[in-house]
Amino acid sequence: MALATIFEKIVGTDANIAFLAYDGSKAGPDGADVTLEVKSPIAVAYLAQAPGELGLARAYIAGHIDVHGDMYTLLDRMWSITTNDLTASEKLAAVRSLGVKPLLMRVPPPPQEMRQSTLAKLGSRHAKQRDAEAIHHHYDVSNRFYEWVLGPSMAYTCAVFPEETATLEEAQYTKFDLVARKLGLEPGMRLLDVGCGWGGMVMHAAKHYGVKVLGVTLSKQQAEWAQQAIADAGLQDLAEVRHMDYRDVVETGFDAVSSIGLTEHIGKANLLSYFSFLYGKLKPGGRLLNHCITRPTGKEKTFNKGGFINKYVFPDGELESVGYLIRQMEDLGFEIRHEENLREHYAKTLQYWCDNLDVNWENAVQEVGMGTARVWALYMAGCIVGFERNKVQLHQVLGVKLDQEGRSGVPFRPSVTWP
Structure with missing residues (x-):
C-alpha cells in the first residue's frame, strides 16, 4: 500500500483531499483544493507514536507535513479522523508498505509541546x-x-x-x-x-x-x-x-x-x-x-x-x-x-x-x-x-x-x- 494511500484511508477517502508523499506516491482526487504533503519518514514515526489527531499535529508543527490550501477547509473535511477506521488487514498492509524503520523510530515531540513532567514538578493541577x-x-x-x-x-x-x-x-x-x-x-x-x-x-x-x-x-x-x-x-x-x-x-x-x-x-x-x-x-x-x-x-x-x-x-x-x-x-x-x-x-x-x-x-x-x-x-x-x-x-x-x-x-x- 502506497504511503499517500495510507494517509488517505486514515483521513477518509470521501474527504476530497489530495495526498502527496516523500515516496512519490499520490492519492485523492485530481484538482482537489487542499493537499496534505507527507515530507519525511519522521511524519510516519509521529503517527506511529500517537495515532490520529496528536500524531498528525506533531508532524505538522515539526514541519514534516505541509498543508497546501486552506487549513480550516482541511480540518473541516477531516473532522472525524481515526486510525480505527482501518481494518486489521489494512493496518498490516500499511506496516509492510512503510517498513519497520519509521515505525520503530523514536522522535521527540516538537519543543512547543508542554511536557506533563514539567507541570507535575510544579504541583497538582491548578496549584498557583x-x-x-x-x-x-x-x-x-x-x-x-x-x-x-x-x-x-x-x-x-x-x-x-x-x-x-x-x-x-x-x-x-x-x-x-x-x-x-x-x-x-x-x-x-x-x-x-x-x-x-x-x-x-x-x-x-x-x-x-x-x-x-x-x-x-x-x-x-x-x-x-x-x-x-x-x-x-x-x-x-x-x-x-x-x-x-x-x-x-x-x-x-x-x-x-x-x-x-x-x-x-x-x-x-x-x-x-x-x-x-x-x-x-x-x-x-x-x-x-x-x-x-x-x-x-x-x-x-x-x-x-x-x-x-x-x-x-x-x-x-x-x-x-x-x-x-x-x-x-x-x-x-x-x-x-x-x-x-x-x-x-x-x-x-x-x-x-x-x-x-x-x-x-x-x-x-x-x-x-x-x-x-x-x-x-x-x-x-x-x-x-x-x-x-x-x-x-x-x-x-x-x-x-x-x-x-x-x-x-x-x-x-x-x-x-x-x-
Whole structure:
C-alpha cells in the first residue's frame, strides 16, 4: 500500500483531499483544493507514536507535513479522523508498505509541546505555581505576535457581532459594552476584572463608564502591555492591571466582577472555591458576569490530557457545561438573571484571527518561529470547526449577589437590550 494511500484511508477517502508523499506516491482526487504533503519518514514515526489527531499535529508543527490550501477547509473535511477506521488487514498492509524503520523510530515531540513532567514538578493541577506556568506557556508568546493576530483591540476572547458585516474591532467593542451593560456599570462604581488579559475590559469600563477598575492576570507580558496602554490613554486614575493570581486580590466591596475567559483555566475541582471567592468580593446587589467556553452537554470529557489542545495550547484547561457552572453559582448564593450562548460569534471571531495570522504570516514566523506559528494556525482553524459543529460553546452568565432581604437591585426590565 502506497504511503499517500495510507494517509488517505486514515483521513477518509470521501474527504476530497489530495495526498502527496516523500515516496512519490499520490492519492485523492485530481484538482482537489487542499493537499496534505507527507515530507519525511519522521511524519510516519509521529503517527506511529500517537495515532490520529496528536500524531498528525506533531508532524505538522515539526514541519514534516505541509498543508497546501486552506487549513480550516482541511480540518473541516477531516473532522472525524481515526486510525480505527482501518481494518486489521489494512493496518498490516500499511506496516509492510512503510517498513519497520519509521515505525520503530523514536522522535521527540516538537519543543512547543508542554511536557506533563514539567507541570507535575510544579504541583497538582491548578496549584498557583503550576497555573502560572500554564498561563506563561500560552500567553507569554510575544505581545507583538498577539497584536498581529488579535488586532488593535488586543481582545483574546469571543467578540459579539452586532451584525454579520461588523468588523472585528466593532465586535470586540460590542462585547465589552455588552458586559458593561449587563453589569449595570455607572460612574463611581468599582469593578474587578479577573483574568483581564491585555486590559481591554479594564480600559473600556474606565473610559466609557467612569468606573474604577482593577484587572489581574497571571501573564507578566500582558500586565506590562496593559499598564502601558492605560498610561497612553491617560486612564491611570481609574484603571490598573496587576501581574498576580486572582486568588491573591485582597480588596473587597466591588460593585461588579467580570470574568472573561478565565473559567476554562480554573478546573472542575476548584469551581466552587472560584465562584465563592468572587461572591465574597462583591457588595450585596453586586453582579458577576462569567464569560467562558463550555461543553455542549455534561457527557463529554472535561479534560483530555493527551489531546492537542492540552499539550500545545491550554495546558490543564478544563471545560464544563453551562448547566454545571450555573449550578455551582446558584449553590453559592448567586441568583442567575441572564444567560446566552454566543458560539457562532466565536467561530466568526476566530476566522478574523486566522485571517490576521495569514496576512502577517512571515512576520509571525520571524517573531515566534515556524513551529509556534503552525500551532496557532492549527489550533484556531480547528476551533472554528468546533464552534460551528457545536463541539464547544461560549456562554455568558450573569449572576447577582442578593442583599439580606433578597433584593437584586436589577431593574424590573433592563433599560437597554441585552442581545
